[in-house]
Amino acid sequence: CLVIMGIGFIGVGSVHNTIFACVAMFLIGVGMTGALTPANTLIQTEVEDEKRGRVMSIHAIFYLGTLSLSNFTAGTFTHYFGISGAFKIFGMLLIISAIVFGYLFKKKYSNNYPSV
Numbered sequence: 001c002l003v004i005m006g007i008g009f010i011g012v013g014s015v016h017n018t019i020f021a022c023v024a025m026f027l028i029g030v031g032m033t034g035a036l037t038p039a040n041t042l043i044q045t046e047v048e049d050e051k052r053g054r055v056m057s058i059h060a061i062f063y064l065g066t067l068s069l070s071n072f073t074a075g076t077f078t079h080y081f082g083i084s085g086a087f088k089i090f091g092m093l094l095i096i097s098a099i100v101f102g103y104l105f106k107k108k109y110s111n112n113y114p115s116v
Helices: 001-015 016-045 049-109
Strands: none
Touching: 001 016, 001 049, 016 049
């Protein structure tokens, strides 16, 4: 899902047509929804029942608290690389993050799930 989001970001940075930009933004929304839902599910299934509320509140604080940091970073990248460049860079970072996270997730949980 982060890959879909990354493709959407690169698409927004690459197109100069409103229709294609809307399609790319739709991909960003689909990717974000697809990334946040499994993240919440993973947290809620892995954490003990007694600690789930505390962990979810910390997760929410980190998620909302890092928005200002990411906005600062996006503004800095936009200043130096332009709007299109910033979208492309963030898209590539999302795709790289997805590959690294997928590798680490597979390495950690490969023994817990039967192979298909």
